[in-house]
Amino acid sequence: MNSHDGTPAASRRGRRPGSSGTREAILNAARQSFAAKGLDRTTVRGVARDAGVDPGLITHYFGGKAALFTEAMRLPFTPEEVLPSIIEGDRAQIGRRLAAFALGQWENAASRERLIGIIRAACSDPTAATLLRDLIERDLFAPLARALDVPNAEARAALCASQIVGLAIVRHILRVPALATADPADVAEWIAPTLQRYLIDDMPFTEET
Amino acid sequence: MNSHDGTPAASRRGRRPGSSGTREAILNAARQSFAAKGLDRTTVRGVARDAGVDPGLITHYFGGKAALFTEAMRLPFTPEEVLPSIIEGDRAQIGRRLAAFALGQWENAASRERLIGIIRAACSDPTAATLLRDLIERDLFAPLARALDVPNAEARAALCASQIVGLAIVRHILRVPALATADPADVAEWIAPTLQRYLIDDMPFTEET
Numbered sequence: 001m002n003s004h005d006g007t008p009a010a011s012r013r014g015r016r017p018g019s020s021g022t023r024e025a026i027l028n029a030a031r032q033s034f035a036a037k038g039l040d041r042t043t044v045r046g047v048a049r050d051a052g053v054d055p056g057l058i059t060h061y062f063g064g065k066a067a068l069f070t071e072a073m074r075l076p077f078t079p080e081e082v083l084p085s086i087i088e089g090d091r092a093q094i095g096r097r098l099a100a101f102a103l104g105q106w107e108n109a110a111s112r113e114r115l116i117g118i119i120r121a122a123c124s125d126p127t128a129a130t131l132l133r134d135l136i137e138r139d140l141f142a143p144l145a146r147a148l149d150v151p152n153a154e155a156r157a158a159l160c161a162s163q164i165v166g167l168a169i170v171r172h173i174l175r176v177p178a179l180a181t182a183d184p185a186d187v188a189e190w191i192a193p194t195l196q197r198y199l200i201d202d203m204p205f206t207e208e209t
Numbered sequence: 210m211n212s213h214d215g216t217p218a219a220s221r222r223g224r225r226p227g228s229s230g231t232r233e234a235i236l237n238a239a240r241q242s243f244a245a246k247g248l249d250r251t252t253v254r255g256v257a258r259d260a261g262v263d264p265g266l267i268t269h270y271f272g273g274k275a276a277l278f279t280e281a282m283r284l285p286f287t288p289e290e291v292l293p294s295i296i297e298g299d300r301a302q303i304g305r306r307l308a309a310f311a312l313g314q315w316e317n318a319a320s321r322e323r324l325i326g327i328i329r330a331a332c333s334d335p336t337a338a339t340l341l342r343d344l345i346e347r348d349l350f351a352p353l354a355r356a357l358d359v360p361n362a363e364a365r366a367a368l369c370a371s372q373i374v375g376l377a378i379v380r381h382i383l384r385v386p387a388l389a390t391a392d393p394a395d396v397a398e399w400i401a402p403t404l405q406r407y408l409i410d411d412m413p414f415t416e417e418t
Contacts, residue, residue: 038333040249123332123382124247133383154387158379159399162388166375170367173332174342178363179371189413190368194403204398 023061026051030072031110034117039069039125066127073118073131076111079139087147095196098144099188102164106172107184116172119165136161148200151208159198163191232270234260239281240319243326248278248334275336282327282340285320288348296356304405307353308397311373315381316393325381328374345370357409360417368407372400 029051033042044065048055062068086097106112118135121128136142141157150156171179171187179187197203238260242251253274257264271277295306315321327344330337345351350366359365380388380396388396406412 038247038249040247041333119378120332123329123378124250129383133385136379136383136385152387155391155399158385158387159376161385162375162379163372163403164375165378166371166373167368169332169374169378170345170371174338174345176342176345176367176370178361178367182364183415186413186415190364190407193406194372197402198399204395206392206395 022051022053022057026053026058026061026068027072028110030068031113031117034069034072034121039065039121039128042069044068069121069127073114073121073128075135075139076105076108076114079135079143082140083143083147086144091148091200092196094148094199095194096188096192098160098164098195098199099192100185102167103184103188106168112172116168119168120173132165145199150200152203152205154209155205156198156200156203160195163194163198167191231260231262231266235262235267235270235277236281237319239277240322240326243278243281243330248274248330248337251278253277278330278336282323282330282337284344284348285314285317285323288344288352291349292352292356295353300357300409301405303357303408304403305397305401307369307373307404307408308401309394311376312393312397315377321381325377328377329382341374354408359409361412361414363418364414365407365409365412369404372403372407376400 026047030042030047033047033050042065044058045055047068048058051058058068062071082101086094086101089097105115118128118131122132123129136158137154141161142154145153145157145160167179167187170176171182174180235256239251239256242256242259251274253267254264256277257267260267267277271280291310295303295310298306314324327337327340331341332338345367346363350370351363354362354366354369376388376396379385380391383389
């Protein structure tokens with residue numbers, strides 16, 4: 001497994017200190033709260049306390065909880081930058097590249113918090129569910145399957161997403177030891193053939209779309 | 210695909226009318242609320258309103274929200290009855306039998322509500338997460354993998370669970386059309402080889418346990 005973690009350089013850029021540092025501290029506290037408690041139990045007051053700032057500052061920077069959520073839950077990667085890195089290259093290895101990308105995202109604490117926060121919130125909140133559905137149908141999985149010029153791209157994309165979302169839950173939310181403690185490169189190898197088959201192999205679809 | 214929906218006869222038994230009917234009406238309202246809103250946003254008062262009963266009756270029957278949750282989230286099947294129906298028979302078809310069992314459970318509205326309610330709640334609530342972890346590590350998936358006498362049963366079980374939980378989310382919570390509108394027998398065929406490989410085929414585990 002190579003060290004490609006799928007994090008584009010742009011999201012690693014540091015922010016200047018001062019007001020940007022405060023803003024980032026608020027976003028970090030919000031991400032941790034959304035990931036730990038979900039959207040409902042997260043409050044502006046609680047995030048302010050965790051970030052060590054006045055609640056009014058959150059209103060000043062973000063307007064309110066909904067806008068704070070949108071900003072905190074922004075994807076930790078840029079799909080347009082990630083897609084070519086998965087699509088290009090040996091088609092027989094595409095499942096492995098997608099698996100390595102997903103596992104790599106979860107290895108980085110900041111991107112893991114954002115992605116797990118989205119999944120967690122999506123399970124009970126319609127706004128967050130839309131974010132995750134967009135990632136499947138519009139931003140990442142469907143464009144990936146469509147680029148491969150295979151029939152039933154939408155179903156293939158949704159199946160890949162189902163394996164990756166389920167793995168995130170069992171590994172990072174339920175933390176079942178057999179997956180939670182396993183080496184990410186190993187886990188990527190375990191699911192790579194699944195993604196490969198869903199994406200590109202012959203599948204028993206009943207109609208071609 | 211046969212019509213086996215994995216629901217043991219016991220859970221189909223009707224309850225006598227009168228107080229048992231009221232109790233069941235409360236449980237149904239609770240299941241719908243837990244599935245739609247999660248544990249946090251569900252209130253005894255709201256469930257009472259949905260069930261058309263006095264909130265005091267819920268306290269009378271169940272004691273409070275936590276006990277109501279435990280009772281409402283009881284598995285819609287008995288693992289000891291289900292396990293033999295998946296384990297016994299052609300080993301080359303075990304992935305297909307497990308897939309058919311999962312899809313069958315979701316076809317039945319009552320068991321789907323309970324299972325989706327558990328998954329939804331498990332993503333944000335530690336008590337519900339324990340329920341789901343128990344289903345993986347103790348009640349269903351791990352016993353299934355162990356019965357097959359293959360190495361790395363725990364990892365195999367957790368991988369199967371990850372695919373099934375992820376599918377439940379994409380199909381029944383996010384409702385991505387390519388999976389949500391597909392025929393359950395077709396979806397079972399799409400994931401059956403994944404489960405078959407995770408359960409019983411050679412897998413690149415780095416150590417045998």
